[in-house]
Amino acid sequence: MASRKKRAPAPDLEQRLRMLARERTRVGLALTAAVFVVYFGFIGAVAYARDALGALVVPGLSVGILAGALVIVASWLLTWVYVRWANDRYDPALRALREH
Amino acid sequence: MPVNEAATAIGHPSAIAMAFFFLFIAITLGITYWAARRTSTTEQFYAAGRSITAGQNGFALAGDYMSAASFLGIAGLVSTTGFDGLIYSTGWLVGWPVVLFLIAEPLRNLGRYTFSDVVALRFRQKPVRIAAATGTLATVVLYLIAQMVGAGGLIKLMFGLSYEQAVVVVGCAMIAYVLFGGMIATTWVQIVKAVLLLAGAAILAVMVLMRFGMSPTALFAAAAERYGAGVLAPGRLVSSPLDALSLGLALMFGTAGLPHILMRFYTVPDARAARTSVFYATGLIGLFYLMTFILGFGAMVLVGPDAIRAVDAGGNMAAPLLAELLGGTPFLGFIAAVAFATILAVVAGLTLSGAAALSHDLWVSVVRGGHAESGEQLAVARLATIGLGIVAIALGIAFKGQNVAFMVSLAFAIAASGNFPALVLSIFWSRCSTAGAVSSMVVGTLSTLLLIAVSPTVQIDLLGNSSAAFPLKNPALVTIPLSFLVGVIVSLLSSEPGAAARFAALERRLHLGAADE
Numbered sequence: 001m002a003s004r005k006k007r008a009p010a011p012d013l014e015q016r017l018r019m020l021a022r023e024r025t026r027v028g029l030a031l032t033a034a035v036f037v038v039y040f041g042f043i044g045a046v047a048y049a050r051d052a053l054g055a056l057v058v059p060g061l062s063v064g065i066l067a068g069a070l071v072i073v074a075s076w077l078l079t080w081v082y083v084r085w086a087n088d089r090y091d092p093a094l095r096a097l098r099e100h
Numbered sequence: 101m102p103v104n105e106a107a108t109a110i111g112h113p114s115a116i117a118m119a120f121f122f123l124f125i126a127i128t129l130g131i132t133y134w135a136a137r138r139t140s141t142t143e144q145f146y147a148a149g150r151s152i153t154a155g156q157n158g159f160a161l162a163g164d165y166m167s168a169a170s171f172l173g174i175a176g177l178v179s180t181t182g183f184d185g186l187i188y189s190t191g192w193l194v195g196w197p198v199v200l201f202l203i204a205e206p207l208r209n210l211g212r213y214t215f216s217d218v219v220a221l222r223f224r225q226k227p228v229r230i231a232a233a234t235g236t237l238a239t240v241v242l243y244l245i246a247q248m249v250g251a252g253g254l255i256k257l258m259f260g261l262s263y264e265q266a267v268v269v270v271g272c273a274m275i276a277y278v279l280f281g282g283m284i285a286t287t288w289v290q291i292v293k294a295v296l297l298l299a300g301a302a303i304l305a306v307m308v309l310m311r312f313g314m315s316p317t318a319l320f321a322a323a324a325e326r327y328g329a330g331v332l333a334p335g336r337l338v339s340s341p342l343d344a345l346s347l348g349l350a351l352m353f354g355t356a357g358l359p360h361i362l363m364r365f366y367t368v369p370d371a372r373a374a375r376t377s378v379f380y381a382t383g384l385i386g387l388f389y390l391m392t393f394i395l396g397f398g399a400m401v402l403v404g405p406d407a408i409r410a411v412d413a414g415g416n417m418a419a420p421l422l423a424e425l426l427g428g429t430p431f432l433g434f435i436a437a438v439a440f441a442t443i444l445a446v447v448a449g450l451t452l453s454g455a456a457a458l459s460h461d462l463w464v465s466v467v468r469g470g471h472a473e474s475g476e477q478l479a480v481a482r483l484a485t486i487g488l489g490i491v492a493i494a495l496g497i498a499f500k501g502q503n504v505a506f507m508v509s510l511a512f513a514i515a516a517s518g519n520f521p522a523l524v525l526s527i528f529w530s531r532c533s534t535a536g537a538v539s540s541m542v543v544g545t546l547s548t549l550l551l552i553a554v555s556p557t558v559q560i561d562l563l564g565n566s567s568a569a570f571p572l573k574n575p576a577l578v579t580i581p582l583s584f585l586v587g588v589i590v591s592l593l594s595s596e597p598g599a600a601a602r603f604a605a606l607e608r609r610l611h612l613g614a615a616d617e
Binding site: 014017018020021024025027028029031032035036038039040042043044046047048050051053054056058059060061062064065068069071072073075076078079080082083086087091094097098 | 194
């Protein structure tokens with residue numbers, strides 16, 4: 001840890017950090033796009049496919065209510081995907097960078 | 101089966117409701133006393149000494165975010181409109197994944213107390229601090245007005261206090277928490293509130309489902325049988341797709357620009373804890389909004405839309421009426437106290453973030469040029485807390501009887517257009533300059549305020565005019581892209597070699613954390 005305070009990382013470490021930064025940005029943006037598509041897909045269906053959303057899957061459960069619940073479940077799943085990526089890949093890569 | 105409206109205890113002070121109410125006040129003031137003895141530095145006052153765990157922060161974030169409008173408003177909307185209300189349940193959640201993917205960890209690693217720490221990091225301090233503090237205060241004051249007016253009406257209905265008394269009680273309690281206990285007290289008030297709210301909603305949902313053989317679909321089927329299959333399908337609420345899109349954008353990107361939410365990421369020890377805490381918060385908030393499906397349809401079937409509207413035209417009393425029907429006056433008292441706790445936790449978080457903007461961003465960074473004794477910083481922060489509290493009480497009373505529900509979506513629109521684009525550009529784009537970040541914040545905030553003023557929400561709904569100059573109820577669809585565009589163009593026109601050179605250091609700190617931590 002102490003070495004990190006005193007000097008900048010060597011050039012190849014700088015390079016590896018930049019690649020990791022790019023990967024994090026890509027993952028963040030891709031997952032943001034996924035939430036965007038899920039939620040605004042739902043809003044689009046509410047606006048343009050009302051009849052389809054009113055159809056019943058089983059008595060009492062319309063496609064619309066199921067889709068609304070699935071938006072929430074999809075938000076959970078996407079945050080879970082991010083946390084898995086960050087814990088399994090990003091954190092170990094950071095640790096490796098720090099240890100140099 | 102719908103209850104006779106005269107049979108409800110709502111609007112009459114009940115001993116049990118008052119007992120729960122005083123119990124909550126006593127517990128939270130006890131927490132404040134305990135926290136006050138641990139609050140002697142600025143780091144403790146603003147960031148709870150960075151000692152909050154990821155799990156605790158997950159609950160506190162949920163407590164900071166879920167307002168009475170979510171609990172009472174959405175349940176009411178579902179109970180009177182059916183499916184249309186659910187559109188809001190989902191909209192209030194989808195901002196959280198965005199907070200996790202783009203903002204939480206960078207913020208924790210790059211800043212100390214406020215989100216403007218991050219925007220100002222590689223730019224000239226004064227202009228950025230002034231612009232960011234303005235955006236923060238605009239968001240906080242609008243949000244506070246909506247909460248105070250809601251609190252006044254709610255407490256009047258539930259405990260029989262006068263509107264003014266209710267606003268003063270809420271104001272004084274929130275000043276006490278923040279003034280003496282800072283972030284530590286605010287955090288624990290929010291945790292207690294989140295547990296109470298989730299437990300209250302869960303108990304209520306289970307009691308509803310017990311009437312329907314524990315089957316949500318049996319409940320929905322009963323609603324469709326009584327009020328027509330239309331309650332399970334989209335209705336007239338989303339008559340304009342562009343309005344729905346614009347509001348959705350404000351909710352999705354506004355959450356990631358709310359100053360009182362962003363401030364919470366400084367209370368945890370590191371970026372990993374910030375990440376985990378958003379994961380927990382998303383789970384808890386999503387669970388809560390799923391339960392609003394049950395509460396809303398439960399109130400529709402068991403209480404009935406007409407009985408709900410008879411007590412409060414906006415439908416806000418659906419959940420309390422349901423509680424009274426299922427658990428009698430004692431359970432109504434408990435739910436009333438939960439709603440009260442809900443408001444207090446949110447206004448405390450808002451007041452603390454407003455005080456941080458006034459003291460840390462404006463006084464210390466602008467007036468004092470970044471150099472102020474810790475004692476002075478704390479004194480200014482506490483003075484700002486008292487000032488903001490008094491302003492909130494005064495505005496709460498001034499806006500009595502006004503329909504201020506739109507102010508919450510306006511606060512989200514400002515957060516999404518004034519704060520979020522500058523935050524993203526400064527963190528992820530090396531070419532961003534001081535002028536670019538500042539103009540993005542200024543244009544985002546001002547254009548939002550301007551377009552709201554000429555929107556149908558203000559011109560038609562509030563002022564009663566026959567038409568509005570701007571067609572959208574929420575301006576985010578225009579103002580978010582505008583704010584990004586202005587930030588990018590101005591940055592490209594005003595090259596700032598120093599800021600670009602500091603980007604490598606920012607990127608390093610974003611991932612590896614500050615060297616001195």
